Amino acid sequence: MDRIAIIGGARLTGEIPISGAKNSAIKLMAASLLTDEPLRLTNMPRLADTRFLGRLLQRLGTEVIERDGPDGAETLLTTREVVSGFAPYDLVRQMRASFNVLGPLLARSGQAKVSLPGGCTIGARPVDLHLKALEALGARIDLHEGYVYAQAPRGLKGGQIEFPFVSVGATEHALLAAVLAEGQTVMTNAACEPEITDLAECLNKMGAKVAGAGTSTIRIEGVRRLTGATHAVLPDRIETGTYAMAAAMAGGEVRLTRTRSDFLTTLIDKLVEAGVEVVPHNDGLTVRRDPSRRLKAVELETDPYPGFATDLQAQFMALMTLAEGESVIRETIFENRFMHVPELARLGAEIAVQGGEARVRGVETLEGAQVMATDLRASVSLVIAGLAARGETVVNRVYHLDRGFERLEEKLSACGAQIRRIKGEPEPQVEE
Ligand code: UD1
Numbered sequence: 001m002d003r004i005a006i007i008g009g010a011r012l013t014g015e016i017p018i019s020g021a022k023n024s025a026i027k028l029m030a031a032s033l034l035t036d037e038p039l040r041l042t043n044m045p046r047l048a049d050t051r052f053l054g055r056l057l058q059r060l061g062t063e064v065i066e067r068d069g070p071d072g073a074e075t076l077l078t079t080r081e082v083v084s085g086f087a088p089y090d091l092v093r094q095m096r097a098s099f100n101v102l103g104p105l106l107a108r109s110g111q112a113k114v115s116l117p118g119g120c121t122i123g124a125r126p127v128d129l130h131l132k133a134l135e136a137l138g139a140r141i142d143l144h145e146g147y148v149y150a151q152a153p154r155g156l157k158g159g160q161i162e163f164p165f166v167s168v169g170a171t172e173h174a175l176l177a178a179v180l181a182e183g184q185t186v187m188t189n190a191a192c193e194p195e196i197t198d199l200a201e202c203l204n205k206m207g208a209k210v211a212g213a214g215t216s217t218i219r220i221e222g223v224r225r226l227t228g229a230t231h232a233v234l235p236d237r238i239e240t241g242t243y244a245m246a247a248a249m250a251g252g253e254v255r256l257t258r259t260r261s262d263f264l265t266t267l268i269d270k271l272v273e274a275g276v277e278v279v280p281h282n283d284g285l286t287v288r289r290d291p292s293r294r295l296k297a298v299e300l301e302t303d304p305y306p307g308f309a310t311d312l313q314a315q316f317m318a319l320m321t322l323a324e325g326e327s328v329i330r331e332t333i334f335e336n337r338f339m340h341v342p343e344l345a346r347l348g349a350e351i352a353v354q355g356g357e358a359r360v361r362g363v364e365t366l367e368g369a370q371v372m373a374t375d376l377r378a379s380v381s382l383v384i385a386g387l388a389a390r391g392e393t394v395v396n397r398v399y400h401l402d403r404g405f406e407r408l409e410e411k412l413s414a415c416g417a418q419i420r421r422i423k424g425e426p427e428p429q430v431e432e
Contacts, residue, residue, distance in 0.1 A: 001396070001397055001398070001399065001424040001425055002398050002399070002402075002421055002422065002423055002424050003394050003395060003396050003397075003398060003421070003422045003424060004383065004394070004395045004398050004401070004408075004409060004419060004420070004421055004422070005392055005393070005394045005395075005419070005420055005421075005422055006368075006383060006386035006387060006389075006392065006393045006394075006395070006417065006418060006419045007368070007391070007392050007418040007419075008250075008366070008368060008386055008387055008388050008389040008390055008391065008392075008393065008418075009388070009390065009418075010250065010387070010416050010417055010418050011250055011251050011252035011291060011416060012246065012247050012250045012251070012252040012253075012254050012387070012412070012415040012416055012417055013252045013253055013254065013415055013416055014254060014255070014414055014415035014416065015254070015255045015256075015257055015414075015415075016243050016254060016255070016256050016257070016411045016412075016414070016415060017257050017258045017411075018235045018236055018239050018240050018243070018256055018257065018258050018259035018284065019043075019045040019235070019236055019239060019406045020043035020044050020045045020232070020233030020234070020235065020236060021045070021194075021195060021198070021233055021234050021235060021236035021237065021238070021239075022045055022047055022049055022050070022236060022238075022239075022403075022404045023097075023168075023195050023236075023238070023311075024194075024195040024198045024199065024233050024234050024236075025041065025044055025045055025047075025050050025233045026049055026050060026053050026097045026100070027097070027100060027172045027176070027195065027199050028041055028198070028199060028202050028231065028233060029041065029050065029053050029054065029057060029075070029077060030053070030057075030097075030100045030101050030103075030104055030176060031104065031176060031199065031202060031203060031206070032057065032062055032077035032078070032079055033057070033060065033062065033079050033082065033101060033104035033105060033108055034104050034107060034108055034176070034179065034180060034203075034206070034226045035079070035206060035225070035226040035227055035228060036078075036079060036080050036081070037078070037226075037227050037228030038076055038077065038078040038228045039076070039077045039078070039202075039206070039228055039229060039231070040074060040075075040076050040077075040228070040229070040230040040231070041074060041075045041076075041077070041230075041231055041232075041233055042069055042071050042072070042073075042074040042230065042231070042232045042233070043071065043072060043073075043074075043232045043233045043234075043235075044066075044072075044073045044074055044075045044233055045073070045233070045236065045406045046066070046073055046406055047402065047403060047404060047405075047406055048399065048402045048403045049095055049097070049403045049404065050075075052091075052094065052095050052098075053095065053097065053098060054066070054075070055091075056087060056091050056098050056101065057077065057079070057101070059084060059087075059091075060079070060082055060083065060084050060085070060086075060087070060101065060105070061079050061080070061081050061082045061083035061084065062077050062078065062079040063076075063077070063078045063079075063080075064076075064077055065077075071232070078228075079108075082105060082108055082109045085105045085109055085111050085112040085113060086112075086113045086114075087099075087101055087102070087105075087112075087113070087114040087115060088115055089115040089146060089147075091115070092114060092115040092116070092117050093115065093117060093118055095403075096117040096120060096125065096169075097169075098114075098117075099114060099115075099116075099117045099127060099130070099169075099173075100169065100172065100173050100176065101114060102114040102130070102134070102148060102150060102173070103130075103134060103173045103174070103176040103177030104176045104177065105150075106134065106139055106150050106151075106152055106156065106177060107152075107156055107176070107177045107178075107179070107180035107181065108180065110151065110152050110153050110154075110155065111150065111151050111152070111153070112148075112149075112150045113147055113148070113149050113150075114147065114148050114150070115146060115147055115148075116143070116146050116147065116148060118146075120375075121336065121339060121374055121375050122334045122336050122337045122339075122375055123334040123335045123336045123337065124335070125334070127169075127170075129163060129164070129167045129169075129170035130167075130169065130170045130173045130174075131148065132161075133161045133163075133170055133173060133174035133177070133187075134150060134156075134173070134174070134177055136159040136160060136161045136174075137152075137156040137157060137158070137159050137161075137174070137177055137178055137181050137185065138152055138155075138156050138157040138159065138181070139151065139152045139156060139177075140152065155180075155181070155182055156177055156178070156180065156181035156182070156222075157181055157182050157183055158178065158181045158182060158183030158184045158185040158220070158221075158222050159181075159185055160185075160186055160188075161174050161178075161185065161186070161187045161188070162187075162188045162189060163187065163188065163189040163190060164189070165189070166189060166190075166191045166192075166304040167191060168191040168193050168195070168196065168304075170191075171187065171190045171191040171196055171218070172191075172195070172196060172199055174187055174190075175187075175196070175199060175200060175203065175210065175213075175218065175220070176199075176203075178220040178222065179203050179208035179209075179210065179220060179222065179223065179226065180222060180223065180224075180225075180226065181220075181222040182222050183221075183222055184219065184220065184221055184222070185219070185220040185222065186217065186218070186219050186220075187217065187218040187219075187220075188216065188217050189216055190212075190213075190215075190216050190217065190218045191304060191305065192214055192215060192216060192304070192305050192306070193304070193305040194214070194234060194237060194263045194305070195234070196213050196214065196218075197213045197214040198233070198234040199213070200213030200214075200218070201213070201231070202229065202231040203226070205229035205230070205231055206226040206227055206228070206229045207223055207225070207226045207227050207229075208220070208223060208226060209221035209222075209223060234260075235258060235259035235260055235284075236259070237259075237260070237263045237264055237309070238309065238311045238312060238377070238404075239259075239404075239405060239406075240256055240259045240260075240261075240264060240284065240285075241264055241267045241309070241312045241315065242312070242315050242380050242384070242405070243256055243287075243411070243412075244256060244264070244267065244268075244271065244276075244278070244285065244287045245271070245312070245315045245316060245318070245319050245384055246315075246383070246384050246387055246412065246417075247287040247288075247289065247415075248271055248274070248276040248287060248289050248295070248319055249318065249319050249322070249384050249385070249387050249388045250291070250387040250388055250417065251289045251290065251291025251292075251388075252288075252289070252291070252415070252416070253286065253287070253288045254286070254287050254288075254415055255284065255285075255286045256284040256285050256286070256287065257283045257284045258283065258284065259283070259284040259285075260284065261278075261280035261281075261284060261285040262280075263305075263306075264285075265306065266306060266307055266308045266309075267308065267309070267312055267316075268280070268285070270298055270300055270308065270316065271287070273296070273298045274295045274296050274297075274298050274319070274320075274323060275289070275293065275294075275295050275296050276288070276289050276295070277289065294322070294323065294324045294362075295319065295320070295322060295323040295324065295362075296323055296324055296325060297320060297323040297324060297325035297326055297327035297360070297362055298320070298323075298327055299327060299328040299329075300316065300327075300328075300329055300330070301329070301330035301331075301332055302330065302331050302332050302333050303332060303333075304333070310331060310332075310333040310334060310337060311377050312377070313329060313331055313337060313377070314337070314340045314377045314378045314380070314381035315377065315380060315381045315384055316329065317329055317340065317341075317344065317351070317358060317360060317381060318340070318344060318349075318381040318382070318384040318385040319384065320360040320362060321344055321347075321348075321349035321350075321351070321360055321362060321363060321366060321385060322362055322363065322364075322365075322366065322388060323360075323362040324362050325361075325362060326359055326360065326361050326362070327359070327360045327362070328357060328358070328359055328360075329357070329358045329360065330356055330357045330358075331356045331357075331358075332356060335356070337378075338353050338358055339374040339375060339378050340374065340378035340379075340381045340382065341353055341358060343371040343372055343374070343378070343382055344371075344381070344382070344385055346369045346370070346371050347366040347367060347368065347369050347371065347382075347385050347386070347389050347393065348363055348365065348366045348367045348389075349363060349366060349385070350362075350363055365389075365390055366385055366388060366389035366390065367389055367390050367391060368386065368389045368390060368391035368392040368393040368394075369389075369393060369394075370393075370394045370396065371386075371393065371394070371395055371396065372395075372396050372397055373395055373396065373397040373398055373399075373400040373401060374397075374400070375400055376400050376401065376403050376404045376405075377404075378400075379395060379397070379398065379400045379401045380401060380404075380405060380408070382395045383395060383401070383408070383412075383419070386419075387412075387417055387419075394422075398421070409421050
């Protein structure tokens, strides 16, 4: 298993180009099941998760070609025919987003058998809302031995979907099915994340009729068939925010390019409150901090978009470990998303957790140590802490990082970070 070693204390200066969003790319890839024509996705991140989903899609009948296009990495996906409607346990367990093939399979071929994903390290993460949404579109759903058997022999029908609370995955899943349902679908209390707007834009290029994505009410007029299209994956706001916090932690000045600042306003407000300088520009944002001045503690809670993203919570906590005063961080989306706390404590952080609330008492210095990555976002928070810790920090189990951050060591070392990968034994399969 690979490890990442960081020697803390170096300022970061330079430019980091941001990749396409993982959480968008994997849903866009699933959309290729909805048409027999090629879907060309540009600005594609090359990550363990996208490779993994590519393998599942191949089993279902998709031809997946990864290539370098005029604008960087792109993937061409063509599903002339769905050859299998079966997504086995091993594949769905290893990456939850694989579950999202259920809706498109059902919409395209009227049946699917997809494993339930089960829980994961950050919480129980049920899929009841996904299944209710598909039922509202007329699907017959049966659960046996850990599998969802879904059927809609005469096709899906438009319907009313009222989400009792906001779910990104369920909103995307419903969208991926409703575009080919007969008649109108109205979703209320839909998630408003930029990745949903991105998916809707791509589906519309494919001939779908989706209106209102990015707001809490989405209306879909079903169409009979979708066509191929070319779509650029939107920039990764979580990667953007993560490097913004890395720069804030290490000090220095980093320009984040090929991205957008408008979908990070909540994070930017919190960074400014903490004493970080953030200058938005056309192509992204510049983050500046004088490392001789201490950051200030701030209070925040995670919320659905446009609130503070749960996927940035661990990184912000790492930043607060060195802030002056006590910061309070409340996690409201997932019940078990503080696994980074004991690892940050190994570096000398002082954090007390009670239920969904963490109180971080800022310390003057962190000290490098061996730490363990537990999930994708938690592991990058350890890298951020390591950038400012005295001495060497070694992050073990970095396959979690490889799921969601493209060329992380390369991007950080180009800005002066002392970070390197230590190659180890072959990695286990990805696991969320
Ligand atoms: C997605 C993102 C993840 C991000 C999260 C919240 C991907 C691959 N993952 O995850 O990175 O942290 O949004 O922004 O895009 N829930 C139910 N029943 C359901 C579905 C969800 O109870 O059927 C609950 C979940 O357990 C959780 C909450 O709803 O407590 C929000 O989950 P959701 O927004 O669905 O997150 P994901 O789509 O799984």
